[in-house]
Amino acid sequence: MRKIVEQAVVTLDGVTSTPQNWVVPNWDDEYQNASSDVLFAADALLYGRRSYEDHAEVWPTMEEGYGDYAVRMNSIPKYVASRTLRETKWNATLIVGDVAEEVAKLKEQPGGNILKVGTGGELSRTLLEHRLVDEYLFWLFPTIAGSGYRLYDGIDTTHLNLVDVKRLSSGILGLTYSLK
Template identity: 60%
Template sequence: MRKLIESTFVTLDGVIGSPEKWGSPYWDEEHAEYGESLFSSSDALLLGRETYEAFAQVWPKMERAEGDYAARMNALPKYVASRTLKAATWNATIIEGDVAKEVARLKEKPGRNILKYGTGELDRTLLEHRLVDEYHFWMFPVIAGSGQRLLDGLDTTHLNLVKTTPFASGIVVLTYAPKE
């Protein structure tokens, strides 16, 4: 069975919104290598509508500048959970109807991991149905002060710390799995 892995950037005060504003000073070779290892262990992406629309505007234009990584990002199959998106381009399938059932079905298919970028409304469904196998929270040494917060408004959920990966830049990736 494939794993569903969530990868999320977060500040010390729990902000996830606008990482391009607070995260870029920390994006270095270690950061890129860790991200690449998550990415290369996956053969599909799961995205919410907002993340999908943001990525679809940027990644197709990056292929010339970013080479193989962007080519692979553009080629990977993408599954987009949305109640409002009517059409998808950029190698994507819209998940309509019962998102939990469809994600569980995708996890049963043969293949490598499914990587989920972005944190938002989709996480409520994934948490409720215990569909995420690993969370990779990239804790940045930044206090943003305001912005969209990580998993704000969700019910209490207990997780097990599986691994910590510190970077010289001060980022620490905290890898968690659901408590049994």
């Protein structure tokens, strides 16, 4: 059975929105390599509509600057959960019907990890509510954003088990959790 890994970048005050404003100062080779390890351990990406549309706009043009990482982002199969999107363009399959049921079917297929890309949103809540995520990887950035969208705002209390901690020299912590 495949494993779903949800990866998110988050500030010390829990903000996940507009990461371009606070991720860049800490994005170094060490973080890039750690992030690449996660991407290359997956053989499929899982998106909500908004994150998919954002990535589909930029990643196809980034192979020159991001090398193998961008090639992987562009070539790996993608699955997109959306009620409004009618077609995909970036090596992606639209999830139609009951998202939790369809994602559970994806997990049953042979293959490697499925990396859930994008932070928060309805898809993250659905996956959490149906206990479909096997690991949560939170890249905790040494930043206080002060305002913005917070991951899992409004969700019921959920307890997690700490599985691993990666400490990067930039101060970023990679915190891996599983559900209790």
